[in-house]
Amino acid sequence: MRGADKLQIPRFARNDNLDFMTTTDVLVIGGGPAGLAAAIAARQRGLGVTVVDSSVPPIDKPCGEGLMPDGLAALADLGISIPAEESHPFRGIRFVSSESAVDASFPSGHGVGIRRTALHGLMVERAIEAGVTLRWGTTVTALDHEGARLGDELVRVPWIIGADGLHSRVRAWAGLGGGACRRRRFAFRRHYRVAPWSDCMEIHWGPRSQLYITPIGREEICLVAISRDPKLRIDEALADFPAVAARLEQVEPASMERGALSLTCRVRRVCAGRVALIGDASGAVDAITGDGLCMAFRQAARLAECLAAGSLEHYQSAHRSLMRRPAFMGELMLTLERPAWLRRRVMRAFASRPEMFAKLLAAHVGELSLAGFAANGLALGWGMLAA
Numbered sequence: 001m002r003g004a005d006k007l008q009i010p011r012f013a014r015n016d017n018l019d020f021m022t023t024t025d026v027l028v029i030g031g032g033p034a035g036l037a038a039a040i041a042a043r044q045r046g047l048g049v050t051v052v053d054s055s056v057p058p059i060d061k062p063c064g065e066g067l068m069p070d071g072l073a074a075l076a077d078l079g080i081s082i083p084a085e086e087s088h089p090f091r092g093i094r095f096v097s098s099e100s101a102v103d104a105s106f107p108s109g110h111g112v113g114i115r116r117t118a119l120h121g122l123m124v125e126r127a128i129e130a131g132v133t134l135r136w137g138t139t140v141t142a143l144d145h146e147g148a149r150l151g152d153e154l155v156r157v158p159w160i161i162g163a164d165g166l167h168s169r170v171r172a173w174a175g176l177g178g179g180a181c182r183r184r185r186f187a188f189r190r191h192y193r194v195a196p197w198s199d200c201m202e203i204h205w206g207p208r209s210q211l212y213i214t215p216i217g218r219e220e221i222c223l224v225a226i227s228r229d230p231k232l233r234i235d236e237a238l239a240d241f242p243a244v245a246a247r248l249e250q251v252e253p254a255s256m257e258r259g260a261l262s263l264t265c266r267v268r269r270v271c272a273g274r275v276a277l278i279g280d281a282s283g284a285v286d287a288i289t290g291d292g293l294c295m296a297f298r299q300a301a302r303l304a305e306c307l308a309a310g311s312l313e314h315y316q317s318a319h320r321s322l323m324r325r326p327a328f329m330g331e332l333m334l335t336l337e338r339p340a341w342l343r344r345r346v347m348r349a350f351a352s353r354p355e356m357f358a359k360l361l362a363a364h365v366g367e368l369s370l371a372g373f374a375a376n377g378l379a380l381g382w383g384m385l386a387a
């Protein structure tokens, strides 16, 4: 049974007169993965925490549903381990194009695919165990100089965390700007009831889109198609990937197709006064990196340290340094998006020198420094000339 299904989730009514107002040090706005991670990390450091979300669990969201080894380590620090029966491991990443394929294993550990709702359920369960107060079905409508407004109710708290996703209103209310988005892509996700055919998470590169395939169970995969075309749905995208289409021809979808935006956004300032941002609200990298959740979990630990120390002073620089690697890798990976001749050359270079691809993966999961990877990049450039 999935974590989300077996949970008895307490849901407080909007106008409950709870004593959380006198015991809460931190109000987290948004109970997605970033908000729950921030809440658990703050509780681990002894702070009183309330999470408010306008939705009710299990909260779903289109996602590739892959957790890299560094994301799993960050989750373990929050006291969350992923049960084998609710997930599926993968040993590395495989890039596939029409002409060639290359894969590499993670330098250490493995990744895990897990349904978004199951991950959310596990995080809710852990938040409850850690003593976080959860208020579902409750929308924060404004911030003012005293705290946050939940409709008519004013919540006065020392600290507010904005974990309200890509289109964060907390960010705007706190005067932290709208976020500078340099790239907007469109993603569609569907699950299929089929045994995973690969021990890797696969990224298939096509002329109009990429397919991102994650094993998430013994009999289930998650497929995401991402492109710059808002109208390109999964069935049409599959026409560019005949090998994948053939595998899925007779397979029953296990979920409805759902769409989401994949934005690459930079937020210049992620804290002001009593407010700090985390997760997609604090900036996002393209979905192709599979790094959004890991970044949020790592931000949570740094933010909680700052809150426990009573100052957000160091959060800005900690946040910037956590974003650097995923942002760099996102830009690098998307050079493969087009033009086609460049993709062919890079894929040929990787196929003839798979150790370069292994270094790319090591840099992606933080096991090779960006400086070390830059030296490898020179080798890749040389390999492309020779390919």
Ligand SMILES: Cc1cc2nc3c(=O)[nH]c(=O)nc-3n(C[C@H](O)[C@H](O)[C@H](O)COP(=O)(O)OP(=O)(O)OC[C@H]3O[C@@H](n4cnc5c(N)ncnc54)[C@H](O)[C@@H]3O)c2cc1C
Residues within 6 Å of the ligand: 029, 030, 031, 032, 033, 034, 035, 052, 053, 054, 055, 059, 061, 062, 063, 064, 065, 066, 067, 071, 138, 139, 140, 141, 163, 164, 165, 166, 169, 187, 188, 189, 224, 260, 261, 262, 278, 279, 280, 281, 287, 290, 291, 292, 293, 294, 296
């Ligand atoms: C197609 C796609 C594939 C991806 N694949 C991966 C992957 O494989 N691996 C990975 O690590 N990352 C992946 N990501 C990124 C990852 O999904 C995001 O980084 C992650 O969802 C961010 O979580 P969050 O908690 O910041 O935001 P969200 O999950 O968006 O949560 C925000 C929450 O805030 C609540 N909220 C908003 N406003 C208010 C309000 N005013 N009052 C109360 N509540 C409010 C919402 O109800 C919501 O629950 C992918 C992203 C996309 C689009």
